[in-house]
Amino acid sequence: MLKGLRLLGSTAFVVGLFVIVFVVIPWHVTVVDEPSVGGPLPWWVRTAVYVFLGGVLVVLASVAVEQQLGGPTAKELAEAAEPPGLLIANTDSVPGRAVTEVLGLAQGHTIYAIWLGKDISALVRLILGGELTEYTEMMGKARAVARRRMTEQARKLGADAVLNVRYTTNSVVGTAAELLAYGTAVKLSPAAGESGVT
Secondary structure (H helix, E strand, C coil), rough: CCHHHHHHHHHHHHHHHHHHHHHHHHHHHHHCCEEEEEEEECCHHHHHHHHHHHHHHHHHHHHHHHHHHHCCHHHHHHHHCCCCCEEEECCEECCCCCCCEEEEEEEEEEEECCCEEEEEEEHHHHCCCCHHHHHHCCCHHHHHHHHHHHHHHHHHHCCEEEEEEECCCCCCEEEEEEEEEEEEEEEEECCCCCCCCC
């Protein structure tokens, strides 16, 4: 119930902000006369304002539709399980198996952000204290996507394992964060009792 109220409050904030930006300001620019300017603004100024705001609305709408249809990130999250037969480890060796060939660096990264409503909820938590669950969820999704992309690259290199796996994160802009997963893609010798075929 509290989560629903938080969502309702943050949605009201965002809707209010968009009404101010996309309705009140254009109305003021196009309808209100300013005596010091000598009458209403010229038609080309009004056209420029509407073209600019229309472009922003088209971008916002296209991103919203893409997210609803499930863009590449959503598909990668749905397939986040490790590919069968590919070992992922943060150690530099695998007990009972030797590294027979180093194939190179395997890496995957993503830049992830949450929508403004969740940012507002997180700000309230920052004041009141507690886990910032909105950012925890965001970073969990980013980690899954980056790891998936790393394993796909390792698979393309023909790796049996990715060793020395590390994660690093950087702030990009605002609350958007880049997450990079990387490790060494290697070929391994067969385990004891296995045939030489991988």
